[in-house]
Amino acid sequence: MSENTLQSFNISRFQEDILDWYEKNKRDLPWRQDQDPYKVWVSEIMLQQTKVDTVIPYFYKFMDKYPTVYDLAEADEQDVLKTWEGLGYYSRARNLQSAVREVVEKYDGVVPNNPEELGSLKGVGSYTRGAILSIAYNQPEPAVDGNFMRVFSRILKVEEDISKAKVKKLFEDYMYEIISKEDPSSFNQAIMDLGATICTPKSPMCMFCPVQEHCRAYAEGIEEELPIKSKKKKQKVKRYVALLVRNEKGQVIIEQRPESGLLANLWQFPMVPVDNLELLHVENWVRKEYGVEIDLDEKRGNVKHVFSHLKWNLDVYAASTKQDVLENDRLRFVTIEELDEYPFPVSHQKMMDLLK
DNA sequence: AACACGGGGGA
DNA sequence: TCCCCAGTGTT
Known part of the structure; x- marks a missing residue:
């Protein structure tokens, strides 16, 4: 110019x-x-x-x-x-x-x-x-x-x-x-x-x-x-095991995300970061991080989601727990119907289809 | 100045 | 797949 x-x-x-x-x-x-x-x-x-x-x-x-x-x-x-x-x-x-x-x-x-x-x-x-x-x-x-x-x-x-x-x-x-x-x-x-x-x-x-x-x-x-615009670099991939944890009442665990950062204050199903093949450690991670005892069940599917700056790759697993009370106050047990009342990012709306 | 921050649509 | 889009806040 x-x-x-x-x-x-x-x-x-x-x-x-x-x-x-x-x-x-x-x-x-x-x-x-x-x-x-x-x-x-x-x-x-x-x-x-x-x-x-x-x-x-x-x-x-x-x-x-x-x-x-x-x-x-x-x-x-x-x-x-x-x-x-x-x-x-x-x-x-x-x-x-x-x-x-x-x-x-x-x-x-x-x-x-x-x-x-x-x-x-x-x-x-x-x-x-x-x-x-x-x-x-x-x-x-x-x-x-x-x-x-x-x-x-x-x-x-x-x-x-x-x-x-x-x-x-x-x-x-x-x-x-x-x-x-x-x-x-x-x-x-x-x-x-x-x-x-x-x-x-x-x-x-x-x-x-x-x-x-x-x-x-x-x-x-x-x-x-025109216009001339510099390239942006491509997204990094982050892998998670995402969990559909149900108790004996048929309720499912959801979690509120932190109040700042990505998808702040929205709700999601619990996600366990997995760098490599740590599947065996998922139950331990959930116990330590959330104070919840779960039994991992079968894989229900895979969800990929692209953000502007990163990609999520979610392996979705069903799991069960004998608990129906939660210590962590950002965790909650809800019925399938109650899911509608909470704001979820699109990636986790995709997961709801794997719930039934 | 670079990076974080979602999602959908078009070629 | 890659690029595009009526941007702002934080670092």
């Missing part, structure tokens, strides 16, 4: 073309029914690293249960996680609730409309802050994310690595100049829609692009080469 990146770029014509296209082509999305900053906020958090089609049903369910900041602030965290179940990145839900509680306590339930207070809220980074300020409060603030950088790396022919924090900052600096001052809300949403429907990662539909004549990458035929 050089000093003349914006030279010969016709900002006002660009704004006109993109806003005109948006007016005719904007997607009808549930969070676009009004400009309620709380709804904008919830939608933006859900949309982080997550596709629109995946988010829509979750957004409806969430708004049905927590229509206002007060409803979310008062809710039980486990209930919020249950509503978020399957959406992933669960810290988003926990941070959102924590931030909403702060809004209720410090700001009388009104989502702040300035960068300082808004940006200090848990889970609100530069992107979400800009999205709320522009979409809900119509302020000319940039909302730069991966989608945004893809679109503008092509339009402005930016050939630097967009995974670098420095490059994102540069995009934000440029956006202060490029964003429409008359209608920043529509401008940012127009870029989002363009990135989602026309300026896609692969095979962008430049023939239908409303700003094709502004696009330097298209002019040079290099739109498919």
Whole structure:
């Protein structure tokens, strides 16, 4: 990105073309029914690293249960996680609730409309802050994310690595100049829609692009080469023996995960890390770690699950115990029906199919 | 600046 | 399989 990146770029014509296209082509999305900053906020958090089609049903369910900041602030965290179940990145839900509680306590339930207070809220980074300020409060603030950088790396022919924090900052600096001052809300949403429907990662539909004549990458035929993004390394595999332990009442043991880290505070079936062939040690490990005496039964199956940074390989075994009381307070005996009441990660929902 | 943090979908 | 995606917090 050089000093003349914006030279010969016709900002006002660009704004006109993109806003005109948006007016005719904007997607009808549930969070676009009004400009309620709380709804904008919830939608933006859900949309982080997550596709629109995946988010829509979750957004409806969430708004049905927590229509206002007060409803979310008062809710039980486990209930919020249950509503978020399957959406992933669960810290988003926990941070959102924590931030909403702060809004209720410090700001009388009104989502702040300035960068300082808004940006200090848990889970609100530069992107979400800009999205709320522009979409809900119509302020000319940039909302730069991966989608945004893809679109503008092509339009402005930016050939630097967009995974670098420095490059994102540069995009934000440029956006202060490029964003429409008359209608920043529509401008940012127009870029989002363009990135989602026309300026896609692969095979962008430049023939239908409303700003094709502004696009330097298209002019040079290099739109498919941009953006430049450094490779991320592949996931490490972690193996576990996961246990479906039942007692004589037919109850099964579940365990609440630690309150920080991966899948924080969600529930799962007990998992024993196995580096090699330690199957014989599983019963000992469970006795020492959980204080539960079990008898290992047959293997029920295997579950593989991929996260962004690691892979789980779970060998699922049935087991039995004579106990029906547990010392460890993060462990619990529940019936099959009661499993529905707890938030589980998708990997352990797969395990439930092996239970019957 | 690098890494932790989920899940689904498309090619 | 690999890559993509409306990012933020921690170290």
